[in-house]
Amino acid sequence: MLTKIRPIRREDLSSVLSWRNHPDVRQYMYTQQEIAWEEHLAWFESVCARDNSHVMIFENDGIPSGVLNINIVSKSDKRAEWGFYLSPMAAKGSGSLLGSQACEFVFESLGLHKLCGEVLAYNHRSIKFHERLGFKQEAILREHHCDGSRYHDVIGFGLLAAEWKVQRRT
Known part of the structure; x- marks a missing residue:
């Protein structure tokens, strides 16, 4: 099975928006309302800049x-944050493959020291995913996110380059 990551292109935007707006994806995002095309396009142009x-x-x-x-939140500290989601139709096992590709990119291609992520505490699948990749829980941010009606805890994770190198050998 051949996997890779590549920069997003304008022609990807329609698919990406449909994935992002899918209820199975949206329920685990900080912004849980449906994203309109104009907002999505503005996001794309912003990140490209x-x-x-x-x-x-x-x-x-x-x-x-x-x-x-x-x-990349700190160039001097070589620290980045990540976010990700899969197509709802992605093949089983795609998450692990995406995670491996992401870590390879972050630690080998970009030469960063630390990758951080946040997970809504009710997203047990993502918590297990981070742990399988070797991330360590570093924080519980109590009632850190409000979905409009309820506050939710957020789990902070971190993975160091040295930990990833050990993890990928096992």
């Missing part, structure tokens, strides 16, 4: 299957 942001498409056997967003 930033030099600290890498928005990538994950491909599995040549089929676009997910989105990866790497935001």
Whole structure:
């Protein structure tokens, strides 16, 4: 199975928006309302203009299957935050493949020291996913996010380059 990540292109936007607006994806996002095309296009143009942001498409056997967003928050500390989601139709096991590709990109291609992520505490699948990749829980941000009616805890995760190198050998 051939997997890769590549920079997002304008022709990807329609698929990416349909994935992002799918209820199975949207329920685990900070912004849970449906995204309009104009807002989506503005987001794309904004991230393309930033030099600290890498928005990538994950491909599995040549089929676009997910989105990866790497935001370098500190160049001096070599630290980034990530966000990602898969197409609701992505093949089983795509998440692990996306995670491996992302870590390879962050730690090998970009040469960063640390990758951080946040997960809504009720997203048990994403919590397990981060743990399988070798991320360590670093924080519980109590009632950190309000979905419009309820506050939710957010789990903060971190993965160091050295930990990833050990993890990928096992």
